[in-house]
Each structure stands twice: as structure tokens, then as C-alpha cells.
Amino acid sequence: MAKNLKTIVLAAGKGTRFKSAMPKVLHCLAGKPALHYVLDVAEAVGSLTTYVVVGHQAEKVADAVGGRARIVVQSKQLGTAHAVKMCAPFFRNDAGTVLVMCGDTPLLDRGIVRRLAVKHEKTGAAVTVLTCLLDDPFGYGRIIRDAGNKFLAIREHKDASAEELNIREINTGVYCFNAKKLFSAIGDIKANANKKEYYLTDIIELFLDRGLGVETLVTDDWTANLGLNTRADLALSEDILRQKILGRLMDKGVTIVDPSTTYVENDVSIGQDTVIYPCTYIHHDVFVGRNCSVGPFARLRPGTRLGNNVSVGNFTEVSRSVLGDDVNMKHFSFLGDTTVGRGANIGCGTVTANYDGKNKNKTLIGPGAFIGCDSVLIAPVKIGKGSKVGAGSVVTAGRDVPAGKLAVGMPARVIKKV
Numbered sequence: 001m002a003k004n005l006k007t008i009v010l011a012a013g014k015g016t017r018f019k020s021a022m023p024k025v026l027h028c029l030a031g032k033p034a035l036h037y038v039l040d041v042a043e044a045v046g047s048l049t050t051y052v053v054v055g056h057q058a059e060k061v062a063d064a065v066g067g068r069a070r071i072v073v074q075s076k077q078l079g080t081a082h083a084v085k086m087c088a089p090f091f092r093n094d095a096g097t098v099l100v101m102c103g104d105t106p107l108l109d110r111g112i113v114r115r116l117a118v119k120h121e122k123t124g125a126a127v128t129v130l131t132c133l134l135d136d137p138f139g140y141g142r143i144i145r146d147a148g149n150k151f152l153a154i155r156e157h158k159d160a161s162a163e164e165l166n167i168r169e170i171n172t173g174v175y176c177f178n179a180k181k182l183f184s185a186i187g188d189i190k191a192n193a194n195k196k197e198y199y200l201t202d203i204i205e206l207f208l209d210r211g212l213g214v215e216t217l218v219t220d221d222w223t224a225n226l227g228l229n230t231r232a233d234l235a236l237s238e239d240i241l242r243q244k245i246l247g248r249l250m251d252k253g254v255t256i257v258d259p260s261t262t263y264v265e266n267d268v269s270i271g272q273d274t275v276i277y278p279c280t281y282i283h284h285d286v287f288v289g290r291n292c293s294v295g296p297f298a299r300l301r302p303g304t305r306l307g308n309n310v311s312v313g314n315f316t317e318v319s320r321s322v323l324g325d326d327v328n329m330k331h332f333s334f335l336g337d338t339t340v341g342r343g344a345n346i347g348c349g350t351v352t353a354n355y356d357g358k359n360k361n362k363t364l365i366g367p368g369a370f371i372g373c374d375s376v377l378i379a380p381v382k383i384g385k386g387s388k389v390g391a392g393s394v395v396t397a398g399r400d401v402p403a404g405k406l407a408v409g410m411p412a413r414v415i416k417k418v
């Protein structure tokens with residue numbers, strides 16, 4: 001953990017190539033906005049205060065930040081150096097480290113950033129740049145070194161010579177700065193002659209002119225700097241993230257029959273020996289117990305909790321519902337805003353009608369209840385403990401089925417004890 005580290009996240013840019021009405025840093029990967037991943041990294045490395053520089057659609061981005069960071073407005077996007085400079089008032093007399101990251105790099109690994117901060121503090125350099133070796137360095141700033149491998153400059157793609165374009169080591173856009181040195185030099189950066197923007201990357205040469213140390217940390221993790229510049233980048237990043245999430249679940253003893261067709265978002269817990277069959281989508285904020293069977297073709301939506309030994313089979317959707325231990329729901333059914341007691345059986349084709357056009361209403365299905373095939377339960381309604389609903393019944397709102405009784409028909413009526 002870095003000792004005295006604050007963070008600046010650059011998120012004011014327009015993201016023209018992304019072609020989106022919504023700010024690109026708010027696009028979700030595995031159920032979470034890109035910007036939140038970057039804030040996670042800042043928190044994981046122990047950032048004391050984090051500043052997010054906003055500009056394009058500033059209010060929306062600020063809303064998404066919530067209380068997790070302070071907002072700094074850059075009203076005109078005059079370049080990355082200009083964006084950092086907007087934070088200068090907050091760093092007067094600050095002798096600590098400033099970590100600079102971009103808001104559109106959700107795959108950035110916290111371990112690498114921690115190593116960057118540690119190296120930076122150890123060497124006492126004015127800046128330590130996270131660099132990466134890429135097979136295709138197109139578009140990135142190139143790391144210029146002399147024959148002795150000494151770090152000399154960062155050259156933007158547009159400004160690079162033919163020879164420099166062959167360089168495979170690139171600037172990831174992640175840096176640790178000495179706060180004092182950063183803010184005493186940032187105002188001296190001149191606008192780039194080609195683009196009329198102030199480039200943060202020009203600070204390397206400025207530091208060297210002043211006899212200050214500049215360092216790099218080279219990572220071979222090419223995903224670390226994968227920015228969301230296009231929709232194709234979004235899809236690729238999502239895929240990489242998804243495989244990481246599935247990998248972590250498999251490490252915990254979950255069987256994923258086909259990782260290429262299984263989608264699990266962030267903030268999902270799945271117990272050991274549960275089997276996830278192909279073509280299943282599990283949203284964020286879902287808990288699945290041990291020894292369950294989910295899918296194929298199942299969708300578990302946010303707020304779903306499955307106990308142990310639960311079976312949720314093909315063509316099923318569960319939303320904001322709690323299924324107790326040993327519940328079976330094996331074939332095409334929908335449960336929304338429902339609580340199902342232990343050992344209940346949800347017959348094939350059961351639907352809870354939870355939405356009346358205005359409100360979402362609750363359904364309670366007692367332990368050991370048996371819901372016959374093709375039944376509709378119109379919420380709000382309660383099906384008692386150990387009761388039965390005959391196949392094809394429609395249990396209307398408020399017409400609760402008492403414990404231990406059989407109800408059939410449309411509308412369903414209690415006809416006898418079970």
C-alpha cells in the first residue's frame with residue numbers, strides 16, 4: 001500500500017470514436033460502469049483522495065461517481081496536461097504521490113498499479129510511467145529510449161517518425177508523479193504544434209531538462225491499458241473480464257460446463273459443487289448456494305438468492321426472488337418478487353404475475369408447496385405451507401391458498417385438504 005497517494009482520473013474527453021449519446025466511461029461491463037473499475041483500483045491501492053476530471057456530459061459522469069471521489073470540472077478539453085492542471089489547487093504543498101489514470105480502462109490490474117506505486121516511491125523519481133509491449137502499438141504514445149535504454153520521451157503516434165512508429169513499447173496512460181514536481185512543471189507544457197492540445201506526455205522531456213528522474217515500469221499484460229475507444233474494444237474488454245470472473249468461480253469449485261456461453265456479472269457468489277449449464281446469464285447482486293444446478297438457458301436477475309441444492313432448469317427467469325434449499329424449478333417458468341420456502345416444487349410453466357401495470361407485488365410460496373404445471377399466481381398472493389395448486393390454475397390476487405389445501409381452476413378455489 002502506498003503511503004501518501006492521491007489519484008486523478010481523467011474522464012473529461014468526448015470519446016468521439018465510441019459514437020455514444022451516453023458518456024463512454026458509463027458504459028457497463030459485466031454489469032458495472034467502466035469508470036467504477038478505475039475507482040476500484042484507486043481504492044485498492046489506498047488512494048487517500050481521488051479526483052475525477054469531468055467535462056463532456058459532466059453531470060452524468062459526476063452522478064455516476066457518487067460519493068466515491070471529488071469532481072473537478074475541465075470546461076474545455078484542451079488535453080491531458082490541461083486536465084491534470086485543473087487539479088492543481090488541491091495539491092498545494094502536497095509532498096505525496098499522484099497516481100494518474102484514465103477513466104476508460106476498466107481492465108487495469110490493481111496489482112500492477114500497486115507495483116508502479118511501490119517502484120515510484122523506492123526510486124524517488126519525478127514520474128514513473130507504466131509502459132507495455134504491444135504487437136500492434138498503433139495509436140499509442142511510444143516510449144523513446146537511447147542506445148543505453150535510458151528513457152528520453154513519449155512521442156504521440158501522430159508526431160512519431162517512421163522509425164519511432166516501429167517502437168513496440170507504449171505509454172499506457174498510467175503514471176505515478178511526485179506531486180510537487182508535477183504541479184511545478186505542468187504549467188510549463190506548451191501546446192502541441194499539430195493538435196493544439198496540452199499533452200501530459202511532454203512532461204518527460206521537461207523533467208529531464210530540469211535534471212529530474214524519470215522511470216518506467218514495463219508490464220507484459222496487454223489488457224492492462226486496453227481503453228474503450230470503440231464498441232469493439234467494449235466487447236473485447238467484456239469478454240476478457242467475463243473469463244476472469246468465470247475463472248475465479250471455477251477456482252472456488254463451481255462447474256462451468258461451457259465458459260464460452262456463460263455470462264456472470266460482478267458481485268455474484270456461487271457455492272461449491274454448483275453446476276452452471278450453457279447459455280446462462282447471471283446478473284450482478286445474485287447469490288447461489290452449494291450444489292445447485294442452473295440452466296441450460298437460465299437467467300438469474302439482480303436480487304436473486306438461491307439456497308443449497310436448488311435446481312433452476314431450462315428456459316427459466318428468476319428476478320428479485322429468494323428460493324429456499326431444495327427448491328425445484330426445472331422448466332420454463334418465471335418468478336419475480338417471490339419467496340419460495342424450502343422443498344417447494346415449481347411446476348413446468350409456472351408464472352408469477354408480479355406487475356400490475358403500476359406496482360411490483362410479492363408472492364409467497366410456503367415450504368413444501370406444489371405448484372402444478374402452467375399455473376399463474378397473480379400477486380400479491382400467498383400459497384400456504386404444503387399446499388397444492390392444480391395444473392392450469394389461475395390463483396387471483398389476494399385469494400390466498402391456506403396451508404395444506406388443494407386449489408384448482410380459474411379462478412382457483414380450494415376444493416379439499418391435501
Ligand code: UD1
Pocket residue numbers: 010011012013014053055074076077078079080081082083102103104139140141142154156170171172173198199200201225227
Ligand atoms: C493518451 C496518451 C498516450 C497513451 C494513451 C494510452 C497523451 C497526450 N497521450 O492518448 O501517450 O498511449 O493515452 O491510452 O496523454 N482527457 C481529459 N481531458 C482532455 C483530454 C483527455 O480528461 O482534455 C481524458 C480522456 O477522457 C481520456 C484520457 O484523458 O480518459 C486520455 O485521453 P485520450 O484523448 O483518450 O488520449 P489518447 O489519445 O488515448
Ligand code: CA
Pocket residue numbers: 227229
Ligand atoms: Ca484513449
